[in-house]
Amino acid sequence: MTSSLLIRPAVREDCPSILDIYNEAVLTTTATYDYEPSTLERRLAWFDAHQRDNFAIWVAVEEAPPHPPRVIGWSSLSRFHDRPGYRFTCENSIYIAADRRGQGLGSRLMLPLIASARARGLHVIIAAIDASNEASLRLHEKHGFQKVAHFREVGFKFGRWLDVVDMQLTL
Numbered sequence: 001m002t003s004s005l006l007i008r009p010a011v012r013e014d015c016p017s018i019l020d021i022y023n024e025a026v027l028t029t030t031a032t033y034d035y036e037p038s039t040l041e042r043r044l045a046w047f048d049a050h051q052r053d054n055f056a057i058w059v060a061v062e063e064a065p066p067h068p069p070r071v072i073g074w075s076s077l078s079r080f081h082d083r084p085g086y087r088f089t090c091e092n093s094i095y096i097a098a099d100r101r102g103q104g105l106g107s108r109l110m111l112p113l114i115a116s117a118r119a120r121g122l123h124v125i126i127a128a129i130d131a132s133n134e135a136s137l138r139l140h141e142k143h144g145f146q147k148v149a150h151f152r153e154v155g156f157k158f159g160r161w162l163d164v165v166d167m168q169l170t171l
C-alpha cells in the first residue's frame with residue numbers, strides 16, 4: 001500500500017482531528033500546560049478566530065487509499081498579545097500525532113508556517129517550549145529560532161515544576 005503526505009491549510013472540518021492530537025498531548029505530555037482535554041466547541045471558536053485574523057493553520061494529511069485521509073499533525077500562528085504594539089509578533093504551535101513523531105513531520109509543518117508569517121508581514125515568531133522537550137527545541141533551532149529566555153519553575157504539571165524556554169525567530 002502506498003501512502004502520500006499532503007501539507008495544506010486547515011479547513012473547519014479538520015478541527016476534530018486537530019483537537020484529538022492536541023488532547024492526547026494534554027493528557028500524556030508537558031508540551032502544553034493544559035491539564036484537561038479541550039472541547040470541539042472551543043477548537044471551532046479558535047479556528048474561526050484564526051480565519052478572521054488571518055493567522056495560518058496548516059495540517060499534514062496522510063493519504064493511503066482505500067483508507068480515508070487522516071490528519072496526522074498541525075501547526076498554527078496565534079496572536080502574541082492583544083496590545084496593538086505587539087501586532088507584528090506572533091506565537092506558534094505545532095503538534096504531531098503520537099504515532100508519527102520523530103519522522104520529520106515537524107519540519108514539514110514548520111516551513112509553510114514560517115512562510116505564512118512572512119507573507120502576513122509579521123516580524124517575530126515566539127515559541128514557548130517546555131525545557132525538557134528536546135524534539136521541539138531541536139526542531140525550532142533547526143529552523144533558525146534562537147533561545148532568548150529560560151524561565152525557571154514557571155509551570156507545574158504531573159506533580160512537578162517545569163521550566164520554559166522562549167525561542168524567537170526574527171523574520
Ligand SMILES: CC(C)(COP(=O)(O)OP(=O)(O)OC[C@H]1O[C@@H](n2cnc3c(N)ncnc32)[C@H](O)[C@@H]1OP(=O)(O)O)[C@@H](O)C(=O)NCCC(=O)NCCS
Nearest residue numbers: 031094095096101102103104105106107134135136138139
Ligand atoms: C515536538 C514535535 C512537534 C517535533 O516534531 P517531530 O516531527 O516529532 O520532529 P522531527 O522528526 O521533525 O525532528 C525534529 C528534530 O528533533 C530531533 N528529535 C526528534 N525527536 C526527538 C527526541 N525525542 N529527542 C531529541 N531529539 C529529537 C530530530 O532528530 C530532529 O533533529 P535533526 O534533524 O537534527 O535530526 C513533535 O514531536 C510533537 O508534536 N510533540 C508533542 C507536542 C509538542 O511537543 N509540541 C511542541 C510544543 S512547543
